[in-house]
Each structure stands twice: as structure tokens, then as C-alpha cells.
Amino acid sequence: MNTPIKFSIVIPTYNGEKYVTRAIESALNQTRLADEIIVVDDNSDDSTLEICKKFGSRIKIYHNPDGPSGFVNGWKNAIARASGDYISILHQDDLLYPEFLEEVEKAISLHPDVKHFFTPCDKIDAEGNITYRPANYCSGRIHRFSGNEYAEAYERVKGHIHRCPGVVTRRDIFEVCNYRPEAGHIADDDFFLRVGLHTDVIGILKPLAAYREHSNSETGHLSFFKLNRRLLDDYHFQLASTSRNPQLSPFIIRTFKKWESEYIHRLIWYGLKNRKINHVAYGLRMWLNFDNRFGNLRFDLSTLPGRFKNFIRNRHINFLRAKSKKLPTFQPEGNVVIIAPHPDDEVIGCGALIAELTEIGNPPHVIILSGGEASLPPDSRLTKDEIKAERRALTTKALGRLGLSSEYVHQLDFIDGKISQHSESLKDSLRKLINEIAPNVLLVPHQEEGWTDHTCVKNMIKGMTPDSYSIWEYCVWMWYYNVWQGLDWKNAACIRMTPRQYQKKQTALDDYILPLAPNGMPWSGQLPPLFVKAARQDVELYFRVQ
Numbered sequence: 355m356n357t358p359i360k361f362s363i364v365i366p367t368y369n370g371e372k373y374v375t376r377a378i379e380s381a382l383n384q385t386r387l388a389d390e391i392i393v394v395d396d397n398s399d400d401s402t403l404e405i406c407k408k409f410g411s412r413i414k415i416y417h418n419p420d421g422p423s424g425f426v427n428g429w430k431n432a433i434a435r436a437s438g439d440y441i442s443i444l445h446q447d448d449l450l451y452p453e454f455l456e457e458v459e460k461a462i463s464l465h466p467d468v469k470h471f472f473t474p475c476d477k478i479d480a481e482g483n484i485t486y487r488p489a490n491y492c493s494g495r496i497h498r499f500s501g502n503e504y505a506e507a508y509e510r511v512k513g514h515i516h517r518c519p520g521v522v523t524r525r526d527i528f529e530v531c532n533y534r535p536e537a538g539h540i541a542d543d544d545f546f547l548r549v550g551l552h553t554d555v556i557g558i559l560k561p562l563a564a565y566r567e568h569s570n571s572e573t574g575h576l577s578f579f580k581l582n583r584r585l586l587d588d589y590h591f592q593l594a595s596t597s598r599n600p601q602l603s604p605f606i607i608r609t610f611k612k613w614e615s616e617y618i619h620r621l622i623w624y625g626l627k628n629r630k631i632n633h634v635a636y637g638l639r640m641w642l643n644f645d646n647r648f649g650n651l652r653f654d655l656s657t658l659p660g661r662f663k664n665f666i667r668n669r670h671i672n673f674l675r676a677k678s679k680k681l682p683t684f685q686p687e688g689n690v691v692i693i694a695p696h697p698d699d700e701v702i703g704c705g706a707l708i709a710e711l712t713e714i715g716n717p718p719h720v721i722i723l724s725g726g727e728a729s730l731p732p733d734s735r736l737t738k739d740e741i742k743a744e745r746r747a748l749t750t751k752a753l754g755r756l757g758l759s760s761e762y763v764h765q766l767d768f769i770d771g772k773i774s775q776h777s778e779s780l781k782d783s784l785r786k787l788i789n790e791i792a793p794n795v796l797l798v799p800h801q802e803e804g805w806t807d808h809t810c811v812k813n814m815i816k817g818m819t820p821d822s823y824s825i826w827e828y829c830v831w832m833w834y835y836n837v838w839q840g841l842d843w844k845n846a847a848c849i850r851m852t853p854r855q856y857q858k859k860q861t862a863l864d865d866y867i868l869p870l871a872p873n874g875m876p877w878s879g880q881l882p883p884l885f886v887k888a889a890r891q892d893v894e895l896y897f898r899v900q
Contacts, residue, residue: 359462360389361455361522362438366428367406368396368421370446373566375405376482380449382412386456390414394432397421402446426535429518433528440471440522447566448519449478454562458522461496461556468498469524469553472516473562480568487561490868491515497557497872501550503735504557505601508546509609510874518542520563527552538588539581550601557872579624579633586617586640611653614640618650664884670836671888677843678893684847686711686826688794690718693815695773695799695807696726697749697765698866698878702889703828704797705756705859706851712757719791721764721784722749724807728770729879730871744869744877752865756858774810785818793823800827800897802837812899825900833888833895845898856892863889 363381367374374393381391391413393406397420406415416435423431429443440462444450458471477486491511499507508515530552537544549555592610596602602610618637625633641650690711694700700708700720711718725742746765753763764787768776788796798815799808808830815825851859866878867886881889 359440359459360438361386361459362390362392362436362441362525363388363444363450363455364392364394364432364436364441365444365446366394366396366425366432367398367402367446368425368428369398369400369402371398371400371402371405373447374402377444377446377448378406378409378413380451381444382409383452384450384455385452386459388455389438390436392416392432392435394418394428394435395421396423396428396431424535426533426537426541429533429541433525433532436525439525441525441528442522443518445518445565447568448475448517449482449564449566450519451562451564454520455522457558457560457562461558464496465498465554465556467554468556469527470504470549471522471556471558473520473558473560475514475516475520476561476564478564478566480566482566484564485567488515491870491874492560493872494560495872497559498735499550499555499557499872500735501552501554501601502603503873504550504555505547505606506603507557507872507874508543509606511870514543515557515874516563517565519565520561521546523549524553536591538591539584540588540592544592547601547606548599551599559872579621579630582617582620582624583633583636586614586621589614589617590640611650615650615653666836667834667884668887671833671884671891674833674895675891675893678846678848678895679850681843681846681848681895684826684849684894684896686795686797686824689791690716690795690797691788691791691793692718692720692797692828693799693811694720694722695768695805695811696724696729696770697722697745698726698752699799699808699830701752701756701859701862701866703799703830704894705862706849706855706894707797707828708753708758709756709855709858710849717758717762719762719764719793720753720758721766721787723766723768723773723784723811724770725765725767726770726878729877730873730875735873736871741871741877744871748866748869748877752862755862755865771807773807774814776814781814781818784814788815788819795824795826797826797828797896800829800832802835802840803829803831804835805831816900821900823900824898827897827899829895830889831885834882834885842897842899847896847898849894849896851892851894860890 365377381388393413394416395403396418403417418431433441461471474488474492476484479485527549531548533541533545589610593614596607618641621633621637625637643650692700692704708718726745727738727741730736730741750760766780766784768780796815796819798812801809801812803809867876869877871877
């Protein structure tokens, strides 16, 4: 017979009179009751302790007369008081939703060997209103992460996939991995990035907790200088500790360096602006850190080539946009077929056209060659079929936003990344489909797209269609790559979007770009910010090739 699971919810407090009542009530109102709720007061000098005592025997209260000991030591003291098998830390100003423990218990029954569980969190304001819900990450699924996957996802999902509310950890984990006071204001990050050294991690991907942002929080009351200096010191500590944590991928380490560099820049500019020489001196001392072999200076220098490339790309995007505005309007007549190598190419390159043709009663056919299964790395614990299924669902949703019904959407099974190596049977199925539709106009990706899957489509289509078909190239990646020469502007046209078409396309783009897979990456892959900027502009560019 299975031994019943015992849950402890611990609430470390210090001067929390404003919100602690709601935190305790959320712990008490669980559909699966906690086996104990422990409040550990760190010697508050307000009415926190008196408020907690009003709950009587429903909670256990401990008082630390030697406090305040600091928020991280407060967490550790609270954990030390717990007797449960699984422990959840609830900050004095945060909330657990009623089904939290019930859902965690279900996940434990499915994965009894795992020792760390989390759910995403809503953000709430001082009054308890939800200001942000991580809807794009919340599929509702229960996902098992390796330690490395969890660390990567935690760092990728900005705003974090969770905070301390919404986390349950088996108590024996704290014997080998605890919260470190020296990690400072990111001690929770520090713990979550190390816990995967000792266990896999289960994510219950729906919001079952909320953390509150307000001016009296641990960081909310700090001055600009103090907050940025503390965070600079915290990231410096993380970088100094990287050799002791193999969970930290090159992506995470680079992210730490980026934030350390960002806080250095802030201190220097803040000091110069306000004539605070000591702030400038501290920032420069960290920038020219001899112990780190000029690590921050070298990091900034290493980013210069990328910033220069982005400067050129930005000019290229602006040039193409200005040039496009002077072109005649693209108005294809008759049956239109858009060939997209991957799901999302059709919206990025032709979203406004799809919306326009659908509005006038001439909806185009969209043929998507592959399932986009290569958009996520193979270590994501998702099968290619799972990725394809999710991306096809996104396609249905995105094209539906543009008014295109599913009967006009055809999704084939070419292999993502290997469309040029297509089998004859797939080529025959594409030829048969095109012959059935009998289009007057075919749209294919531009030849300067930079991806083999894109550039091979035109020649493949020309080999299976008569010369009477009108063939146009649309632009997806061409905006992003620095293609200045060889563009046939004499045979170019554009669509200048109406506000209605523009809004429809933005919503459809969001349906593709925003949803996140469990590993924290967008289902459509990690797209460069400048590429997304180009995709979100108010013109579409087309070139006639036949």
C-alpha cells in the first residue's frame, strides 16, 4: 500500500501585515488540504505576528527573536521547521490557487521518482489584479524535464516560468541543494538552476499560483543604484560559480554575462548623469575586472560585430520598406496558391494578401510542405510528431485569424530541412494537388531567402507546372539578409496594408511566434528580433519571375 504523501506549506514573514492574511488563506483553501502550514516570523516590528495568531490552531507559528536574518535565511529557517515529505515555500505577499496541491499530488503519482515540481505563475498587482498571465507557455500538459532542460527553460522564459510560489520540492533535496544567501536577490534562480543536478523536474504547465509585484517588496523599495548594484554583484557571483554547476549551458552563461554587462552600463550611465563619481568608479572597476581577465570588457567587444551586422540589417529593412512603398499594388487575379516550405512562412510573407483575398471572396489555397518539426532541438523531449501536431494546430489558428478556412489549407509531409531531397511520391502528391486547384497565380519564396528549403521550391514548382502559370516570389527571410543587388524592381509589386489587414496579420503572427514549447523556446523556433521586426511591418513585397 502506498504511503500517503505529506505536504508542508511554509510561509516566511517579515513585516508582511499588508498581505500575509491573503497568503495564509490561499494556503488554507486548498482542495487537497496541506498537512501543515507553518509561518516563521523573522522578528517583524509591525502587526504581522498578531495577524497570524488569529488563525489559531489551523497554522503553526514560529518566531525568530534574533531576526531579521535576511530573506534567504528566512526561507531556510522556514524549510527547517517543516516535517512534510514535500515542501512548498509561499512568500508572505504571494498566493496559491485552490487546486495547487491537488494538481501537484497527481503529478507526483505519475512521476514518484521526481523530487521537484513547478507550475507557472500569474503576476498580480498590489490589489490582487492579474497583470500578466503566461498563457503562451500554459498548454496544460504535464512535462518531464531533465535538469539541463529545466535550467535552460527557466532562463529562456523571461519573467520566469515560475517563482517560489508554485514550487514543491521533496525535503531530502534540501540536504544536498539549498538556497544560498550569497546568491542575493536571485537566490531563487540560483537554486532552480542547481536543483536539476539531483533530480528530473516536472512542470504542470498551467498557472496555479501568483506572485505579487508592489513597491514594498524585497526589491521594490530599493533605489535604482542599490538595486542595480546588488543585481550586478549577484550575477558576478553566478559567473564566478559556473565551474561548479554543469547545468549551466553556454546560453545560460552568456545570459549571465549579458546581464552583468547591462548592470555595469546602468551604473556607469546613472553615475555620469547624476554626477555620482563613486557609482561610475564601481561600474568601471567591475567592467575592468582584473580577476575576471577583463571579462566584461571582452564580452562587450565580442558583441560589436553582431551589433554592426544588425545596424546594416536594420538599414536594409528600412531601405526595402521605403522602396516598396513606391511600387504598384500587387493584385493577383484568379485562383491563387501559396507554397510555404514551413508553417508560418505563409503568414510572414503573405499574411496581408491572404486577408485581402479572403475579404473579397477569393480565398487562396495554402500548401505547407513540411510540418516544421526541425524548429526545436532534438533534446527537447518532444517527438517530431508532437512538434508537427502542435505547429499544425498553430497554422489552423493563425490562418483562421486571416479568415481562411481549413478547406483551403493543405499540409504535406515533406521532411523539414530536407525539402530539396524530396521523394518522388511526395513530389507527385504536390503536382496532383496543384493540378486539382488549377491556379492562375503561384507564390513561392524568394530566391535570396538564404535557406535551402526556401530556395529549392521555385525550381521544383517550375518543373511541374506549365509556362502559362504566373509565378511570383514572396519575401520571408529576404528582408533580414543583406540583399542589396540583383533585385528585379521592374517586376516588383507590394501590398500596403489597411489598418484592418495589418491588425489581422499581427494577430496571426502572434499565434505563431508567441506560444512556447515546454523547453521555453517558441514552437516556431528562436527568431532574431530584427527578423520579427521586418515581419511586423505594414508592407509585403513580391517579385514576378514568370
